Amino acid sequence: MSALPRAHTLDLLLDLDLRERRGRKEQLVAALRRAVESGRLPPGARLPSSRSAAAEFGIARGTVVAAYQLLVAEGHLETVHGSGTRVVGPARANPRGARSPAPPPAVRSPWRYTFRPGMPDVTLFPRGAWIKSTQHVLKTVPAEALGYGDPRGRIELRQALADYLARSRGVITHPERIVVCHGFTQALGLITTVLAEHGVSGVSVENPCYPLFRDVVQLAGLDVHAVDVDRHGLLAAGLRGGAAVVTPVHQYPFGVNLAGHRRRELIDWARDTEAVIVEDDYDSEFQYGKHRVGALQPMAPDRIIYAGTTSKTLAPGIRLSWLAVPPDWVERITTAKRVADRHTAALTQMVLADLLLSGAYDRHIRQCRDHYRRRRDQLSRALAEHAPTAWLEGESAGLHALIRWSPDGPGEDEVIRAARREGVLVVGLGDYWGTPGPHPPGLVIGYGTPPRHAFAGALEALSRVLARCFG
Secondary structure: OOHHHHHHOOOOOOOOOOOOOOOHHHHHHHHHHHHHHOOOOOOOOEOOOHHHHHHHHOOOHHHHHHHHHHHHHHOOEEEEOOOEEEEOOHHHHOOOOOOOOOOOOOOOOOOOEEOOOOOOOHHHOOHHHHHHHHHHHHHHOOHHHHOOOOOOOOHHHHHHHHHHHHHHHOOOOOHHHEEEEOHHHHHHHHHHHHHHHOOOOEEEEEEOOOHHHHHHHHHOOOEEEEEEEEOOEEOHHHOOOOEEEEOOOOOOOOOOOOOHHHHHHHHHHHHHHOOEEEEEOOOOOOEOOOOOOOOOHHHOOOOEEEEEEOOOOOOHHHOOEEEEOOHHHHHHHHHHHHHHHOOOOHHHHHHHHHHHHHOHHHHHHHHHHHHHHHHHHHHHHHHHHHOOOEEEEOOOEOOOEEEEEOOOOOOHHHHHHHHHHOOEEOEEHHHHOOOOOOOOOEEEEOOOOOOHHHHHHHHHHHHHHHHHHHO
């Protein structure tokens, strides 16, 4: 019954000249008919109630009722009990009784299961905790939070993040040096914009890496320098340009951690060349070994821009990330953020702040960590059983794993096609290289992606693919 009062308050813009009292019904009918037949009022669109329309246009309610009734008789409108008056569409008004074209079929995914990397299991999203924090925020939010705010983000979230990052990742920062963004892509875009404005011509990225990193750098007009990665992480000897974008913990997609001596080499390069390091700490909350590796940022807080996100811990749709920036970068990034979108949605920021302060965020992380650890263990066992000539590489961490095998084995495309025949989406390592091949084969398996109810079936289907290709 709640839909009807909302329908009464709908606005409706029509081209009417109601200065003359005669012919008002005809004018209203003609204006509505034009709006429907032109498609401006599409099929299913609701119209204001007769009482609301009469008040809006300053005419008698009976005139509106008569106009609506005539258009219902013509087939342009229909009256739905409990939902008011709606547009049927011009095809229904065809005097020859022509039928409306059938709606296009719903787009269905060709995949039964997907192991697309870079995604969490969104069915784990803590709906109850989010609702509770949202209710608390709505009850306590100050009125000023609903206006335009600080481009860096709400102070409540920046304070909560400063505390959280210090205790969980060892990050050395301050609320005044944190900038809240809409995901890491926007954050990297802000950084590359500032780099270009300050005369930087090129940026080093890991090779292989997430392809979008290269796209964002190039979009800012900067050159991309691909720097190779081995089992110890980034090879600092290949670094060039005025900045480097790195994933020191659980490198994407290799999954290795940047070794201690490589960390020092990277920082030495930044200091010697006065370059900046962008640390994408994208899924470090999910480390499954006994020893957890901390962030790179504490080793050189004056040279490293630290980036974190909720895209892996909560869901990509939340669109929240943050930068902890060196002091001399605060104004630069803040200005770029102000120009980009003024500021990130305040209420969402405050809900996340409440999750952090209440401990609900940490509880959610712990539950997810156990969940994803079990999934990785299951994937490892399936690989050992069904593909003894292939192996997992990288640390036991994150939401993805890298399956490697000898170049003498099946081709990468061959395995991907075999998976496609099973209705399983897998992504080849070849998509991540920034330099021409040939490159060793591999699969980047996003074991975090399948929802809880589908993971067992997805793993069984993947196991059949592995047995067919490697067994």
